Amino acid sequence: MLEVMPTMSQTLTVNAPLTAADGELLTVKLAREHRNKQLKAVALVAPLAIFLLLTFLVPIFMLLGRSVDNPEVVTHLPATSQLIASWDRRALPSEEVFQAMARDLTAAKEAKTVPEVAKRLNMDISGFRSLIQKTARKMPLELAAGETMRDRFIQMDERWGDPDHWHVIAKNAKSWTPYYLYSSLDLRETKAGTPELAPEEERAFISIFGRTLWISFWVTVFCLLLGDPLAYWLANLPARKSNLLMILVLLPFWTSVLVRVASWIVLLQREGLINSALMNLGIIGEPLQLAFNRVGVYIAMVHILLPFVILPAYSVMKSIPPTYMRAAISLGDHPFAAFWKIYFPQTVAGVAAGALLVFIMCIGYYITPALLGSPEEQMVSYYVAFYTNVTINWGMAAALGSLLLIATMTLYGLYSKLVGANKLSLG
């Protein structure tokens, strides 16, 4: 150590670039070391980053893509798709389009892809499925002398002479479509390509989205009303008691949602524990309808989601020392007023975080309404599952999912604007 000292003091006084013991420039050496450290850090994070990319980000983008994806007509009727783009969309398409259609249908028949096209076109005009299948079955066509393909088609089925059917083909002759997103919002595309509200008897999803938001709103309100006082109580209890009670809050939280919903069915049904207890006590004359309606859905969802309100509120309240309230009171404020002016504003971030969490989880809720609700309680996710599992209409499932995702992102943006941008974090 002592031998190094003079060299060090020399290096420090001389105004030249510093070098390490091996003569290398110190700045270069430090930069390399810094780079190595960064590489190590990246290597540590990489597995998780890749995992998240593959299981989270990629599926989300695929979902978003799927909601506007429209491959059937473009892929299986390629020549028609190309030619129909230049159609004036007033009279019937030209003879070349009909001939291209005949060629495409012949190829599709051989490749056995006719049902896919038929299914897609049938979404826009019902009956299109049978028309396509009937026509494809007759392929390939032998034309008599002087006969046009157009006449032959119309002779086969007069619907081919209807421009509306050709409109549907033209509309779907591109690889993306707003159709699923429009349908999810009870809209449809006019011939001009602008959205308009579907006729009243065809509307469904607006009211389902409305119902989803309405149920989520009330579940959030009930969770806040029940959870926040509990969190306040827990935060102000002695540590031993609050730990014990915290376990009681967490215990159901660790139980499977399915098990909890099933238990609620047992408790709430007509012959269930609650009804029989109330009837035996003579409080009610006949069983209350508690399950398979909105009441049951509210009870079970509030119960399942309560911890999401309690935990963030508790952690925020726990971090507020009692001296704040004491200070406010010593400055002359009434304890109630001090609570609202001093204590409450400091808990807003935690309470809002809990509320947001519950609301976001609610709008995607599936199992509780599915098991404990009537058809009137089914929310958007139920229809996502329905389109995925029952009708195999992935476009609709993806469109509904995308809209849910957009709703969630909007709420989150709203939250960070209202609470996150606040000065609360500076305390």
Added chain:
Amino acid sequence: MMSEKHTASDTLVSFRGVQKSYDGASLIVKNLDLDIRKGEFLTMLGPSGSGKTTCLMMLAGFETPTHGEIRLGDKLLNHVPPHKRNIGMVFQNYALFPHMTVAENLAYPLTIRKMGKSEITDRVKKALGMVKLDALANRYPGQMSGGQQQRVALARALVFEPQLVLMDEPLGALDKQLREHMQLEIKHIHENLGITVVYVTHDQGEALTMSDRVAVFKDGIIQQIDAANVLYEKPVNSFVANFIGENNTLHGEVVALHDQHCTVRLGNGDTVQAAAVCVGQAGEATSMSIRPERVRLNRHAEACENRLQARLAEFIYFGDHVRLRLDVAGQSGFMVKVPAGELDSSWKVGDKLDIGWMARDIRALDASVYTH
């Protein structure tokens, strides 16, 4: 330091027979009688659990006395809720409202008192000027240093001009240098405003620096309440002698007691003349207290009533002075302070030294178990 003349009308706060128990079994404050004078800086000093903070909290209204009366002026405080007492308070962790700016924090007590907007602005400005923070009115507490937050807390407790301000270990979280600076600043503010301050601390140095009077607490009882210099020079019992400043203790047995003086025999048979302050009768054990700076060495000790032989055990270097640790009359840990200039360079560990002190400087007190 302060006027010894005072009458009943000078008293601002009085505790009469106040007791406090949390569990119903043990008393944390035992029968407290205390008068706090108008304009006084009174410090409650004591180790943790001695009841000093409980007294402060009873005065603030956050605890209620189990028994006894607390009066502010001529008003009985016992049943006045804390928000109606009009007492300023500075908390240990400052308790500044984190979601309000400094100016909003200061305006808070004024808004509650329904003052006009311009008056609030004026007063906030004045209070910020007092603690020299004019430039930081729009900062949030989280953006300030501990010392700055401390000043804001002080300004907030003073801005509504209460006649009494309580401070609960307000400097506990600051580093040493800042703490000493703030001690002086608080003292000056007290002198300028003429308010009454009740200050709680466990730091005896802080108590001595700032206070007009210090009440030393132990086990829920005030052991002694006096001005700082009296506490230091004339402690009434071993606890106070050991708690305030540095102290040397010599244990012995009282052999003769006359009026104000007594003769005490030490363990090795030497006898010492001491002022009898807190001793029983002849034959009882006593602990004598003498301050390190009252002990004289070698030729300075020649004129003293008490002279003893000591063995030099250790030098401890402090820059401006050197402390000598001595073994005296078979007891170790006896400290003497020698200014750096008066140190004899021939001294070394193991040397015999003559030490001595005046009989009035050593006080025979109750036999103690407390040691440094």
